[in-house]
Amino acid sequence: MIKNINSINEKKTVQSKENQLTEHFFRNEYGKMVAVVAKYLGAEHVESAEDIVQDSLLVAVEYWQHHGIPENPSGWLYTTAKNKTFNYLKHQKHKRKFEKESDTDEAVHFNFSDEQIADEQLRMMFACCNPSISEEVQITLILKILCGFSISEISAAFFTNTDTINKRLVRGRKKLRSVDLSIVSEERISKNCDVVLEAIYLLFNEGYLPNRKNQSIRTDLCLEAIRLTHILASHPIITQKVHCHAFLALMYLNASRFEARVNENEGTLEMEKVDRSLWNKTLIDKGLYHLEEAQQQGIVSNYLLMASISANHCIAPSFEETNWKEILALYDAWLTMEDTAIIRLNRSVALSKVHGDDSAIAELKLLETRIDLRDNYLLHSTLGELHRNANHNEKAISHFERAIKLADNERDKTFLKKKLKGVVPL
Numbered sequence: 001m002i003k004n005i006n007s008i009n010e011k012k013t014v015q016s017k018e019n020q021l022t023e024h025f026f027r028n029e030y031g032k033m034v035a036v037v038a039k040y041l042g043a044e045h046v047e048s049a050e051d052i053v054q055d056s057l058l059v060a061v062e063y064w065q066h067h068g069i070p071e072n073p074s075g076w077l078y079t080t081a082k083n084k085t086f087n088y089l090k091h092q093k094h095k096r097k098f099e100k101e102s103d104t105d106e107a108v109h110f111n112f113s114d115e116q117i118a119d120e121q122l123r124m125m126f127a128c129c130n131p132s133i134s135e136e137v138q139i140t141l142i143l144k145i146l147c148g149f150s151i152s153e154i155s156a157a158f159f160t161n162t163d164t165i166n167k168r169l170v171r172g173r174k175k176l177r178s179v180d181l182s183i184v185s186e187e188r189i190s191k192n193c194d195v196v197l198e199a200i201y202l203l204f205n206e207g208y209l210p211n212r213k214n215q216s217i218r219t220d221l222c223l224e225a226i227r228l229t230h231i232l233a234s235h236p237i238i239t240q241k242v243h244c245h246a247f248l249a250l251m252y253l254n255a256s257r258f259e260a261r262v263n264e265n266e267g268t269l270e271m272e273k274v275d276r277s278l279w280n281k282t283l284i285d286k287g288l289y290h291l292e293e294a295q296q297q298g299i300v301s302n303y304l305l306m307a308s309i310s311a312n313h314c315i316a317p318s319f320e321e322t323n324w325k326e327i328l329a330l331y332d333a334w335l336t337m338e339d340t341a342i343i344r345l346n347r348s349v350a351l352s353k354v355h356g357d358d359s360a361i362a363e364l365k366l367l368e369t370r371i372d373l374r375d376n377y378l379l380h381s382t383l384g385e386l387h388r389n390a391n392h393n394e395k396a397i398s399h400f401e402r403a404i405k406l407a408d409n410e411r412d413k414t415f416l417k418k419k420l421k422g423v424v425p426l
Contacts, residue, residue, distance in 0.1 A: 028220055029074060030057070030148035033081050035120040036112060038145075040085055043127065044177040046145060052088060056081040078112040118231050121146060125199070125228075127181050128172070129192035137172040138192075142199035144169060147224070149206070156408075157202045159376070189237045196232065197247055197303070200225050204251055210409065217258050226251050246294035246303035252287035253310040256280040272319040284314050305334045324353035341373040348382055357390040377406035381416060388423050396423045 030053060038049040056077055070076045128141040136158070143149040143157065155165045207221030226248065233244035260278035291307050309330050316322040331347035344367060352360035364383055373379045384399035400420040407413045 028224060029077055031146035031224075032117045032121055033078065033112075034145055035124040036117060037081060037085050038124060039120050039181060040089065043179045043181045046176055047173060048088060049085075050145065052084045053081055056084060082112070121228070122231055122235065124181065125196045126189050126192055127179050128176065129188060129195050130175060130179050133172055133175045135195055137168045137175075138195050139199045139202065140165060140168045141172040141176065142196065143202060147199070147203045149203075153206060157206060186237045189235070190240070193232065193238055193240070194243065197229070197243055200228050200232075201247065201303075203228075204254075208254055210411075217261065219258065222251065222255055222258075226255075242294050242297040242299045243301050243303055245290045245297075246301055246307050249287045249289075249291035249294060249307035250303055250310055252283045252290065253307060253314050256283035256287060256314060271313070276318070279314065287311065287314070300333070300337070302334060302338055305330050305337075322353075324350050328354050341367050341370045345373065345376075345379060345382060348386070352386055352389070357386045361386050361390065375406055377403040377408075377412065377416075379403075380406065381419075384416075384419065384423075388419075393423050 033053045033056070034046075034049050037052055038046050041049050059080055060073075060077055064070070064073075124146055125142055128145065129138045133141070140154055140158075143154050144151075149157070151162045151165050151169075155162045158165065204222050204225035207218040207223075207225065210218050229244055229248050229251070232238060233241050233248065238244070256279050257274070259280065260274040260276065287307070288311060291304075291311055294301075294304050294307070309327050312323050312327050312330075328347070328350040331343065331350055334343055335347070344363065348360040348364050351363060361383065364379065364386070367373050367379060380399040380403035384396045384403060387393070387396035387399060397420065400416055400423065404413055404416045404420065407416060
């Protein structure tokens with residue numbers, strides 16, 4: 001009996017690892033595969049390209065569960081996607097240049113090299129930025145088609161509902177069908193670099209603070225965002241690389257603190273409780289290098305300000321010695337460029353350190369009527385923290401309880417319950 005139980009447990013462990021690996025490849029390879037397959041099918045068949053890639057991943061799940069994970073999982077997936085693409089082209093008679101070529105020629109032309117993937121993924125991103133498509137729909141298309149986001153993940157990123165995202169995708173896909181994916185002008189690339197960066201920022205943000213899954217950090221998404229930004233930064237047509245450097249600085253500086261953010265026993269840790277010796281010095285140095293590159297251009301952007309805020313945290317010897325006045329000044333500068341409820345919410349922590357908890361509470365109370373934050377757990381979590389620090393314990397309990405109800409992620413609920421447990425009613 002014990003032997004049978006051990007065998008079942010071993011089988012479950014293997015299946016769990018296979019599922020994790022499959023999900024990893026779904027995230028890391030999905031956008032790359034769709035971009036290359038879409039090149040051969042054309043813009044009018046982008047949805048078919050997505051179907052082919054998704055079908056390839058489903059085949060992988062089934063095959064790997066029965067036969068084990070192959071030595072080269074990426075190569076296995078790409079070969080499967082390539083074969084399905086050729087079958088689709090032949091079946092639908094959308095062969096175009098393949099019509100007079102042999103199967104051997106086709107295999108040569110179907111290229112999944114790193115260079116080809118980078119070119120096609122970048123080309124597809126800018127194709128989604130067609131001027132006939134609104135900016136919010138452009139970003140939605142990029143997240144869905146090239147980043148493999150689910151509808152719920154996109155709706156969370158935009159602080160909206162799934163119906164709105166579905167409507168955007170329907171409109172966007174309809175417009176995309178008439179776009180020539182093989183032609184992306186230099187003007188389009190120069191003009192829409194900010195839109196592509198915004199989509200990549202949302203990809204990184206989902207990895208840094210996952211909305212739905214019970215995970216503290218999704219490293220694969222963050223690494224993919226960094227990879228895509230490096231592609232942009234190295235592209236010869238993009239001459240104004242200051243925003244790329246600023247964004248890379250932000251990502252590297254935030255990523256440097258990943259290991260210290262999570263404790264095996266306590267889960268997510270507050271910054272004042274983290275062990276700063278665990279911060280990755282190599283990543284901090286990379287972040288500071290890109291920050292310096294961005295600062296030399298003298299162009300202020302939201303990425304530059306965010307990276308500068310993160311840099312202040314990274315170089316501070318301790319939480320108590322953090323330069324909160326500098327951080328507050330950076331948030332104030334950011335508000336002059338982009339006055340949003342989320343920025344004001346994040347600014348409230350620095351405001352409380354410089355001018356006291358009551359000052360920050362008064363500011364956040366004004367945000368409670370904002371429809372885009374009213375039901376956001378972060379607002380109530382922050383208010384709970386500020387009220388607790390100000391010894392307004394009953395109000396702190398009320399806001400923490402509200403935040404727990406609103407949080408979607410079990411990770412966040414657990415973190416908030418610990419905070420609530422630490423508040424003693426007066």
